[in-house]
Amino acid sequence: MFLSGLITLSAITVDKPTGFLGALATGAEDFIKVFNKGGSVLLSLMGGILPTLIVLLTAVNALVRIIGAERIENLGKAAARPGIQWYPVRYILLPFVAVFVLTNPMAYTMGRFLPERFKPAFYDSAVSFVHPILGIFPHANPGELFVYLGIATGIKELGFGLGDLAIRYLLVGLVVIFIRGIVTERITARMMAKAERSA
Amino acid sequence: MEGFTNLIVKIGRGVGGVVGTLYQAGRDSVDTVIRNVIPFMAFISFIIGLILTTGVGDWIAKGLKGSASSLPGLLLISIVCAIPILSPLLGPGAVIAQIVGTLLGVEIGKGNIPAQYSLPALFAINPQVGCDFIPVGLALGEAEPETVEIGVPAVLFSRVITGPLSVVIAYFASFGLYHTSK
Numbered sequence: 268m269f270l271s272g273l274i275t276l277s278a279i280t281v282d283k284p285t286g287f288l289g290a291l292a293t294g295a296e297d298f299i300k301v302f303n304k305g306g307s308v309l310l311s312l313m314g315g316i317l318p319t320l321i322v323l324l325t326a327v328n329a330l331v332r333i334i335g336a337e338r339i340e341n342l343g344k345a346a347a348r349p350g351i352q353w354y355p356v357r358y359i360l361l362p363f364v365a366v367f368v369l370t371n372p373m374a375y376t377m378g379r380f381l382p383e384r385f386k387p388a389f390y391d392s393a394v395s396f397v398h399p400i401l402g403i404f405p406h407a408n409p410g411e412l413f414v415y416l417g418i419a420t421g422i423k424e425l426g427f428g429l430g431d432l433a434i435r436y437l438l439v440g441l442v443v444i445f446i447r448g449i450v451t452e453r454i455t456a457r458m459m460a461k462a463e464r465s466a
Numbered sequence: 467m468e469g470f471t472n473l474i475v476k477i478g479r480g481v482g483g484v485v486g487t488l489y490q491a492g493r494d495s496v497d498t499v500i501r502n503v504i505p506f507m508a509f510i511s512f513i514i515g516l517i518l519t520t521g522v523g524d525w526i527a528k529g530l531k532g533s534a535s536s537l538p539g540l541l542l543i544s545i546v547c548a549i550p551i552l553s554p555l556l557g558p559g560a561v562i563a564q565i566v567g568t569l570l571g572v573e574i575g576k577g578n579i580p581a582q583y584s585l586p587a588l589f590a591i592n593p594q595v596g597c598d599f600i601p602v603g604l605a606l607g608e609a610e611p612e613t614v615e616i617g618v619p620a621v622l623f624s625r626v627i628t629g630p631l632s633v634v635i636a637y638f639a640s641f642g643l644y645h646t647s648k
Contacts, residue, residue, distance in 0.1 A: 305515025324495030325644030378607020387617030394596030424575030
């Protein structure tokens with residue numbers, strides 16, 4: 268009643284209310300303006316993104332169920348091997364597949380196939396990928412969609428396509444998780460050696 | 467006749483299995499959307515409404531414009547987010563990253579921040595990702611308590627290096643992104 272009254276009042280052009288009551292009325296209009304704007308933003312978000320997201324989530328969920336999460340275990344075992352050629356497997360391929368198939372937070376369970384000294388680095392690498400993947404595969408972490416979507420909404424507002432940003436975010440993300448994995452592995456190795464010496 | 471019936475039963479089971487899987491997948495995705503996505507959308511919509519209709523927007527724009535539209539400014543944001551004491555506090559649910567991301571998105575949409583800065587900004591607001599979750603994440607990977615003890619500071623220190631580094635990489639990767647030929 269109150270809300271609908273306000274809306275119809277503002278639709279008819281009358282003199283702007285003055286005095287104490289006028290100030291109250293202006294305040295009331297400004298107050299409801301915030302939520303009207305918020306509501307229209309919510310509607311555009313739900314109308315624009317949600318339908319696609321639900322369909323995509325369903326398709327990927329079904330795909331993962333049909334493939335079966337246990338099949339990626341072999342990849343985890345391969346990533347545990349020492350040697351420089353296994354670095355990209357451990358800190359690019361395994362995090363990507365784990366985050367894609369198992370999603371956040373179950374992706375980190377893939378760490379159980381790795382020796383202890385690689386576990387912190389793998390966690391660092393995998394957790395750093397749960398946002399760069401969102402631009403193209405939002406099913407991996409739908410609860411934290413707005414890390415990407417917040418900025419992407421601004422780009423959309425300008426009328427630009429999102430594909431360029433999404434693909435670059437993903438690719439740079441892969442480079443970053445690779446570096447992060449190597450750096451964290453080195454730091455872990457140094458700290459473990461130190462702890463062993465003092466023990 | 468027996469074989470034929472068996473075949474029918476087998477096909478029926480197969481189709482039922484596929485439909486069941488798809489139906490369950492749909493149920494899961496709708497569940498996720500209702501429990502995780504829509505509540506955050508409601509919250510973000512309120513914040514955007516507040517920014518766009520009140521003077522808060524101009525105030526934030528002034529603060530962000532200087533820091534978010536230059537490489538040194540973005541580096542400063544990433545260094546602050548990567549401080550080992552702050553990063554676990556900023557991490558939970560990625561709420562801070564999501565709010566700052568939304569604020570930046572509004573400013574990009576208004577043209578206050580150049581569009582090509584969207585890529586480095588995505589990394590600048592997020593060096594703290596997962597820093598609150600290290601012990602749980604390692605436990606999910608069945609790590610020993612000794613590994614957790616070393617792993618937590620190792621990841622936190624690593625972020626001090628790789629956080630700003632990721633911004634620099636993203637900055638160079640953003641050349642040619644949303645380039646206007648005017």
